[in-house]
Amino acid sequence: MKAWRTITVFLVVAIVAALSWHWLAADPGYVQVSIRGTKIETSVVAALALLLLFWFAVSVLWWLLRLPFRAWGRSVKRRGRERLANGLTAFAEGEYAQAERELGKAAKHEAFRTPALLVLARAAHERGADERAAQALDEAGPAAARAADALRARFLLERGHAAEALASLKPKTDLSLRGRRVLIEAALAEGDTQAALDALPVLARSQSLTPEAQAALETRVLGAALSAAPDATHLNTLWSTASRAQRKRPELVATFARRAAALGQTLAAMDEIESAQRREWNDDLATLYAGLGPGELDERTRKAEGWLDLAPNSAALATTLGRLYVQQSQWTKASTTLERALALAESPAAWEALGDCRRGEGDDASAATCYANALRTARGESGLPVATHRLPGRIDTRPIAVEERSEHGVPRLPGAP
Template identity: 30%
Template sequence: MMRVVLILLAALLIGGLLSLGFQYDTGYIRISLGPYLVETNFWVGLLLLLMITLVLQFILVFARRLKGGTGAITGWLNQSAERRARRRTTQGLLALAEGNWPRARKLLSSAAERADTPLINYLASAQASFETGDHDAVDEYLRQALESTPGSELAVGITQAQLQLAGNRLEQALATLIRLRKQSPHHPFVMKLLKSVYQRLEDWRELSELLPELRKRSLLPAEELDSLERETWHNLLQQAADDIRRQPAGSRDLTPLVRLWDELPGSMRRDEVTIADYARQLSSLGDDDQAETLLRKVMRNHWSDRLVSLYGRVKGAKPDEQLLVAERWLQDRPNNAELLLALGSLSLRNELWGKAREYFETSLRLRRSPETLAELSRLNAHMGDQDTSQRTLVQNLLKESGLPDLPMPKA
């Protein structure tokens, strides 16, 4: 209100001055511009000049306000676009969770540029494209994801490796993971993915070098790690033995297999399954002496039914001493069915037929093993006791078959 009063007073003052000016001296203004000539009263010209100044001032103020209004409109439009992007992102993620891959890809990719987190949109779009089998689109969305967010190399790389692994593109997944491990050598998830790739590629050598790191950082349950380590060294021993078998029969060199055994970690050199694998490979390659020595040393401090069974099958250089060693074990384990079976086999190797049959019969009474039954039946047959051999087989077959108790004709 005060501002309006001041403006009115200023206008009255100016008007009064102009009225006095008109009475005192009208004067004139002459402006020549090319062929044009403008002449006017001084006071009228001054009034026009003031009016022009006021109009220009008004135009400038209006322009500034219009510019501010345009920014507000632009801001409102941007906020509206961001809200739409968030809504489409939410709908796209729901479609992805529901398995509607084409809709998910369309919604997520269209909202990516305006999304608060474009990285998520592009990664999810890559996932949806993978599910539709469009691998070119997968690579493109991953590239856009990398460009959209600085520092996202690891996240994008892991997603890429997972999709390559899921698509059975194992060589590409391996290359991606090796690159990621150079960037982050101890990243747990990268190492776990590498483990899966090596396992599926059956690259046991690389897996054996990765296993200590997996165990050190407890990236897998202990039981799973033990099983994986056992599988890894089993396959490495098998590969080494197969390579030796491809050598000429008369000049086979077992050095690679023995050297591999020396490379085994201590836990595997004490593992009965792995020891049995190694001894079995030695025996199959003709080195029964070394297999027998290994088994005897292990059994001296660590009893194992698995290993004693294998000991009964190994053809040592001195079968009589081998039998004596096993019989000393029997003093501490007189009712061990597996040891009695091994003793029966060793007795056969020493051609002690009666002792062998006694060991087999005792073992069979303690545990009805198909292997023990077969050994006893075979021995009885070769000793001329065909009836006993057949009766033993038939009785065991009937027991194992689970047939119901039904009436039978009398012979």
């Protein structure tokens, strides 16, 4: 296609030249130039040719005159690039003083001034020269205003002045993406979750973060907002405006359920946890199910007992059931269930719940041992032996783990696909 286009252009030029030659051959024109009694006579074609030759000669002369200056300019740019490269390398290696020197020299070249001053400010800040960093940001000029604002706020945040960083960024409407991330960090540090929420949509649309990093940031911000919800109305509004993907994240489900229970919305907390468990089993949500307060204990116990079909070998579920039995003073069931939970996997929560159970039964010595075991397990140590509830003279044949089989009836390890 490109070859045919070139051939077509040449043909058109040849045709135009031939037609022009025939047109000029009939009457080549006449040009007369008279200067101080000197007359120059020629045809139009010759005059045009002389003008083109004169223009070409002047262009060559001008190119030759500019050649030394261009060579000098290339040399200056090459030195500027080398200093900028040396400064960036020194900054990456942590040699901040050398980076500051090299970048200061690179900043003298207009082409590299803005990036050199921005990195110089960062190097000066890392070196502890905050005044030099502020001066470099001021010298960066209007072209780097957004980047300079983000860096100033970042420096304040790193020095522990989150309130000042937030105050410097919040009134600005034209923030860079880095500035919005700094604003989110400062807002979370100051508890201003609404400011953090407002900055999220622009970051999401920019796709400057990977999907995983964006999801993690959204989880942090929305989790903080849910935890800080002042009342049930605000909490439900936040949860209803969250995306479907966000409402499926176990961390956010747990945060919503925890805050809803604290605000007296036990049924709403239960509903979210139960829906999440139907989608995909999660031990953390099962553990939280027992910590929703004193409301709806009977219903939660029945639901947790039904979950045994979903996760028969879950130590977290066994611990949750035991804690629910303890809250209802069903000591025998609680003891049996918690002993099984500890046989599956020791955890501080299971030992603490068993301690509450033993204390409820009036066995203070065993309760003290259980509480001590909770501390030992939290430190990564094994627990001390505690007497179990077994019938005298009989062997305990209760299963610790339930065999799991695939859809083809083949036994598999717990948790295996």
